[in-house]
Every structure is written in C-alpha cells, then in structure tokens.
Amino acid sequence: MRQPCLQKQFVINFKEITMNIQRKIAMALSAVLLLIAGTAQAALIPFQTFVGNYGVSTDGWGSTSQSGTIRALVPEGATVVAAYLYSSTFTNPTLAGVGGTLAGSTVDYNTNLGTIPAPACCDLTAVRADVTSIIKPIVDGGIGGVYSFDITETSTSQDGSALVVVYSHPDLGISTVGILDGYARVDGDTTSLNFADPLDPSAPGFFAHMMLGIGFSCCNQASTVEVNGTLITNAAGNNDDSADGGASNGNLITVGSFDDPFSPFMPSYNEDTERYNLVDYLSNGDTSINIRTTNASRDDNIFLAVFHVSGEAGVNAPPPGISIPEPGTLALFALALFGLRRRLQS
Template identity: 65%
Template sequence: MKKFNVICTTLAAAGLLAAGSAHASLTAFQQYVGTYGYSSDGFGSTTQTGTISASVPAGSTVLAAYLYTSTHFGFAGAGGTFNGNTVSYTALGATGGLEAGRADVTSIVKPIIDGGIGGVYDFTVTETSSAQDGEALVVVYSHPSLGISTIGILDGFSVQAGDTTAINFATPLNPAAPGFQAELALGIGFSCCDQKSTVEVNGVTMTENAGNNDDGVGSTSNGQLITVGGFDDPFSPNNPIYTEDHERYNLVPYITAGDTTIQIDTKNPSFDDNIFLAVVQVTGKGGVNQPPPDTQVPEPGSLALVGLALAGLSGLRRKAKRG
C-alpha cells in the first residue's frame, strides 16, 4: 500500500475528508480582456525544491503572475521561495484538511520576461513545509499579435460532492469562426492513485478520469501529489483513460453554433482531491462573475462569461519537472 493511501485513510477516520456540500469553492479572482495570453505550469516533489516554468513569446508584456501552493494536513507553516525570493502565501480556504494559498509574484516574473528572448522561462521554487504538495504558476501577458480574448482566473477550494456551473454569453457563439478558442485548465492538489472526477460539458461527458499526480516528481507519496493543466500539455482527448487526462481541456467540440451557455457539471466520487485553481480563456470580450472592481466591463453585444465556479474535478498527465 502506498504512503498516500495510508495517510488518506487516517484523515478520513479523523473526519477531515468527510463528504458533503460546501457553500463556497472556486471564485473569480481576476479577469483580463484584450490581446492577452496565459501560461500555466505545475511542480511537486518530496525534495521540496525544483523548477516551475512559464512559456511566453518574445515581445510580450507581463500583466500578472501568481504562484500557488497546495497543502494537506492544513496550511500552517506553508511558505518558501520563488527564484530566490521569499514568498508569503494567502490561504484560500479549506476543504477538510486540504488547502491552497496564493502569492503575487509579478514583481519577480515581469523583469525577467519583459524584453526577454521569449520561449520557456524556468524559475526555482522551494517549500518550507512537508505538508506542501507542490506549486502552480499562472502568468498572464499581452502581445500585439494576439486576438482579443477574455482570461479568467478562479481559485479557492473544491466542493468535493460536485458542482454545476454555467458560462453564459450575451451573443450566440460560433465555434467555427476562424481563431475561435475556448479552453479550461485546472490545478488540483492531493491527487493520485485512481482518484478521479467526472466532468460534463453541455450534458456530454468530457472525462470520467480527471485526476493523478502528473506534476509530481519521484515516487508517489505525500509532498508531490499535484496536477496542473500546463502550457506543455496537449488537450485531453474526449473521455480519456486515467493516464491520458492532461487537466487541460478544449471546450470547443462541446459548443454548438448558436449556443449562449456552456454548462459544466462535475462530480468527485472519491471525495479526496482539492481543486484550487481554474483558468479559462475564451475568444472575444467578456466578463467573469465576481470580478474585481477595476476590471473591464463588457461592451454591449459582446460575450459575457458568468457563473464560473468550478469544483469537484481533478487530473492531468504532463511531463515531469526537475526535482
């Protein structure tokens, strides 16, 4: 029996991983509307040190960069460094004994990428607590060659019993339009060992096998149980097997011309993963629900994304990072 399974049983016996509903999960943290793109990546290792990366084209300007850490057994003592700089995480709320935190690392990332040669940028990351399962890095940037899109970042924690969310649009969608894209990337902590979730989009099953510690380096054990849909992950195929779920999803095949809503239904039958991050990008001008006061307001007739509060998902398969 793997170490993870032993500890998970202990948590459940203590009542920390009890199934049931919660009132808040992922909520809208930031939104960006313009000629923008994003990069996401994940890393986890029991050595508590390694590399996490961002892929950004030359000529880009970084708007924001956020580093997340995922923990089990609570959040006390969670911290570390990012590229040699001490970071302090803001706790995002807990589901059972599982929690995550966020740190704004824009001031560290921006001077490195702005004016850089472009491509993949590597950053060192360390942890101060063995309860940290790994990190996720999200970088949002602008580039003049990109089309107009809306990027929303949602974070918090998962409703492990499952959730339903609707993304509504002011004008009908046309997935056949040149350059149209709609995608979703997720970050999940404390995931491995056939723990999996189901995700449906507009009533069609997209995956029944979201889950795994695909960004973890080394043997499967507490301290490296993290998975993040990243820039170097392909889109997951429709209803993949467990090892083929990359935690990065193309929503376009589930959209029909004329749709004004994308509905996402999730369920996590194993009640033991924590979805702490969701990044959505959709072509066009829009607005995510619960935006910060200073974010842009959609113009009349533009598409509007509302109600995105994902939970109960997990998964991904991606290449290993250096530990």
C-alpha cells in the same frame, strides 16, 4: 405619397430595435440566474478576469525534495500583467510553516483559499501568492519562449505548486482569461462563461481552453468534468506534475500545463492531462459555456481553474457591456417592451 413607406420602415426598424433590446434583457436575466446559481453552488470562485489582447501560461510542479523548477511560456514582445503562484497543502489547515521561494525571492502566501469541509478528508487547503513582481522583471523584454524558475517549499505539508502567468501582446486577438480558485465543494462546483454574442465554434481562429489544478491526487482518485451537459472526463486527477517519478505525499499534484496535450474525450486516468479543448462540446449559437466539476471520492482538491476563450466573456458574471438594472426595474422594462412589440405586430 412617401410618408406611409417611411412610417412602415420606422415600424420595422423599431421592431428590430425592440427585439435586440429584448434579447439583451433575456441574456441579462440568464446571466443573473447563472450568477446566483454559481454563487450558491461554488467554492471554486472567480478571482481575476482579463478581457483584451491577453494570453495565459499555466504549469505545475511537485517533489518530495521540496525544490525544483516550474516554468512559463511567454512569447517575445509580451508584457506580463499578472502572475500567481499556488501551493496545495494537506493536514495543515492553519498553514503552519507554509512558504518557499521563487526565482530566489521569498514568496508570501498571504491568501488562504479555504479548506474543504467534512465529509471530505485530510483538511485539504490551497494558498495563493501574487508573484508578479518576481516574474515581470525576468520576462518583460526577454527573448520569449519557455522560462524556468527555481522553486522551493518550506513545509512537508505542501504537495506542489501551480504557476499562472497572464500577459498582453499587441498581436493577440481579443480573448478572455478567467482565473477561478478556492477548493473543491463536496457536492460539486459550477462555472459559466457568458458571452454577449452567440458563439460560432467553427469560425476560424475560435478557441476555448480550460486548465485545472488538482492537489492531493494520485492512485486512481479522480474528479469529473461536464461541459454544457456533456461528461467529458471522469478521470481528472493523478500526480502528473511529480518531478520524482512516483506518488508520495509532497508530489501529489497535477496542473493542465502549456506543454500538455489536450485530454481526449473520456480519457483514461493516465491520458487525462487536466488541459481541455472545449470547442467540440459547444454548439453554434451558444451564449454560455457551463462547466461542472465534482470529486465523488472527496479526497482530491480542485483548487484552480483557468479559462482562455475567444471573444469577450463574463466569468460567473454578465458579459462585458451588459449592465444589470435592479430586478424590479428590469422586469418592468421587459414587460413594457414585450407589450409594445405585441402592439406593433397587431
């Protein structure tokens, strides 16, 4: 007498299993489409993604004196896993003479992130250096807090710098740090953070932060940022990280920094800090955070975007743990499962 009940339970469980698989396939297909779209419409592309017990610090600096201080906030007991220094340049696409020092050590800017093509102005180009070997010995085992590093530049075409420090700490929850860099595509860039599980922005401890690095910016030149279709600012830009107190070639840079307040919704030019709390622009059940940046005036360079979000995410990629079969195999598998589900429901 129990056999029919067991058979019914098996059918119900099998339905749940197939529905879960179908959901994973749908998410995988969505991730593929987002990845294709992001690749086709982006000059700001993923550089590094860290998933685990990670935190990140960002800071900016610029000065016509070509020397100053840039900082990082790292808690006591943390271990530096990566550190990158960026320099924003103008009218020097070959990067002639570009260089400098950090904490007394020579910086090798060996990665050219590309020049914004015409019709954008000014041959805006940014460069990147891996400075982990400089930052790590200073921070690891330190007292924690704010660390200051002396910085210099060697070319008058350099417009300032951005420092990104990624660290691990056993007391941190699971999160994703995503670093994208490159240059500002003239018709805009798109980025997507993709999650295996639906988001609950109201959950205790949930966070989603974005920091932008923008070069050759001042004087009401600005970029726009949209999050999941909502315009959150049309005033991203300015030279907020100038150490000189004015706007001149050599200090035209702004970076969303660890000590900046979050930008309010639709801020004024002076209120926009290039550091954003994305939680208010997310809905319960979202599985992606989609960001679009544009610079209509084509004279600012968004060369850096750093994300720090709760949970495990893929940056312009499928979520961790979701592998993508070849398109033909994926389509056949999906059709077979949907057909099986219909037979079970009949």
